[in-house]
Amino acid sequence: MRENIEFRTEDGVTLRGWFYPAQGVAGPAPTIVMAHGFSAVREMHLDDFAEYFSRHGLACLVYDHRNLGASDGSPHGHVDPVAQIRGYRDAISHAETLPGVDPARIGIWGSSYSGGHVLVVAAIDRRVKAVVSQVPLVGGLEAARRLIRGDYWAGLRANFDADRRARLQGAAPAMIPVVDEGNGPSALPTPDSWAFFDNHRRTHPDTTWVNAVTLHSVELFAEYEPWPHIPRIGPTPLMMVVARDDHLTPADMTLAAYETALEPKSLLVLPCGHFDAYTGAMFARSAPAQADWFSRHL
Template sequence: MRRDIEFKTEDGITLRGWLYPAQGVTGPAPTVVMAHGFSAVKEMYLDDFAAHFAANGLACLVYDHRNLGASDGTPRGHIDPQGQISGYRDAITFAGSLVEVDAGRIGIWGSSYSGGHVLVVAAIDRRVKCVVSQVPLVAGLENARRLIRADHWVGLRGNFDADRQARYAGDPPGRIPVTAPEGEPCALPTADTWAFFQGYRAQHPVTTWVNEVTVHSIELFTEYEPGAYIPRISPTPLLMVVARDDHLTPADMTTAAYETAHEPKQVLILPCGHFDAYTGAMFEMSAPVQTAWFKRWL
């Protein structure tokens, strides 16, 4: 039975989430630290992954990033990859303090934007003994160029500059929807992004997810290059889960980045799009492989 947890970051922000005890384990257990992707909150199917891992003997610590969901932090909806990376490392520290957790057997899991974060954390924090990166962002600028029309870049850069000047003058940060109907400005301009978030909100009318992020979050996205850390992950074992038909974090970019990793490594390619990886048949295909990877190395 999961329980609510909260912990402080090094800079004093309270992050909140759940701890799933490992089932069938006596004493401190191998543990997976998990968080969601760009703007998403833990209720968006991370509970399914955590419950599956826990049922197979892995404790799970699942939390919301700062400025999102149940966690504290302002500006709300501001997504700073470096702050979220630091949050993962604080979560590892907190997990290691719990009696249910074997501090020497901690793995990390991330998906989409946080799939990029775990690549960075695994490369720089040797407390991490195993990593699963699902449909990850690997190259922010190139990914943004795939999503944003070339003739829109000048205007986008102008918006970044104007927002920076406004914030310097003391104004609140500019904001933009995470997703919107086709043709309307938003952070993630793909039809399946709109379908995923709207579909979730229709099924879960009470949610902490908010369809809005800061403009600065988009600027930081374009400057973020987690794939550069992949060659440094070894000897920490890496499992990368790729969605073959992904056009939000394109599969060709992800598989090319995977080739730069050293052993031990494994890739799982799912016959689906980006958001299909969280649910249904693709979850049933992927979750056991991910569980086996964690159990093998933790």
Template sequence: MRRDIEFRTEDGVTLRGWHYKAKGVDGPAPTVVMAHGFTATREIYLDSFAEVFSAAGLGVIVYDHRNFGVSDGSPRGHADPWAQINGYRDAITWAQTQSDVDPNRIGVWGSSYAGGHVLVVAALDRRVKCVVSQVPLTWGFETARRLIRGDHWAGLRAAFDGDRAARARGEAGAMMPVTAPEGQPCALPTADTYEFFIRFAEEHETNWKNEVTLHSIEMFTEYEPATYIARIAPTPLMVVVASGDHLTPFDMTARAYEQALEPKKLVVLPGGHFEAYTGEPFKISSAAQRDWFKQNL
């Protein structure tokens, strides 16, 4: 059973989502706080994970980041990683006020861009008692240099500078597609990104929009969540990687995992970045994550 929820961030933005009740639990339950990756919204398979966790006796709070989906915030389509990190912490604060949440047994879950966020949240916020980071962004600059052709880099840097100047003049920031057919400019230039988002939008009702601020991409290149990973301990950490991932590359995530201290666990899935959300990789991953949360919350 789930209900619609909303809560306010410390700076006054209303975030909205769902609260799944822990099945079979009367009274305060261990609870997992979840949000999605770069521009993605809650209905893009997060309900599948939440249902697995809820059925196992875990409460789940799923919400959209500010500026996306059903949450408020402007400019729309702006993905500020630090504002999203603070959103997680505001969600934890709200959760601790709820009568059916055990305030001392809070876990966090994030995937892709938010997989990086939960590394930072768990390192900084000791209210977090367990963390699962799925196919996470680890080093933003290195990831960007792998995704963006070398001969395009100087032009992108110039676009960042021009966009900054335009915003300083009071103009609206530039926008670009999140994904596009091969060869067309976009934020995430991989074929599997295009297939995943466009197919989902064609087959489901969704609040996802194929647009993101250029400033978001600049912030992506400056964001280095893996630098926090050694500070997570002694909070239990699970990292889920996909062996064929080239959006958040396997070798980079594995390198970050090596820097984490115990207790920790690595789960390696077959396939690429987006297979983690569906099919057999989802069954493997969601079961391992469920058990990790149950063990540690």
């Protein structure tokens, strides 16, 4: 049975989530720290992964990033990759203090945007003993160039600059939808992004997810480059899960990035798109492989 938890970051922001004790384990257990991707909240299928891992002897700490979901932080909807990376490290520190956790056997799991975060955290924080990075963002600028038409870039950068000047003068940050059903501006401008988030909103009327992020979040997305950290992860064991038909975090970029990782490493390629990796047959294929990876290396 999961427990509600909260903990404070080093700079004093309260993050909230769930703790899943490891089932069938006597004594301190290996533990996975988990968070979601760009703007997403823990109810978007992280509970499915955590429940599966828990049933297979792995405790899980699942939480919402700052400024998102049930966690505190201002402005709400501001997605800062550096702050989220620090949040992972604070979550590891909190996990080390929990009853039932073996602080010497902590792994990290991330997907999409946080799939990039765990690559960075695993490279710089040696408390991490194993990592799974699912459909990760490995290069923000190249991914953004593929998502945004070339003739839109000049106007978008002008908007970034105007927002920065306005914030410096004390104005509230400009906001942009995460997804849009039509052709309007959005942070994740793909039909499958709309389908994923809209389906969650319709099936979870009490959701804490909000269809808005700061425009600055998009600028930070385009500046974010986890790729150079990948060769520094080893000898920490790395598993990367790639969706073959992914065009949000393009599969060819992820596969090329995987080749730069040192051993021990493992690659799982799923025959699906980005969001299919969370559910159905792809979850049934991927979750056991991920649990086995953590179990073997923790």
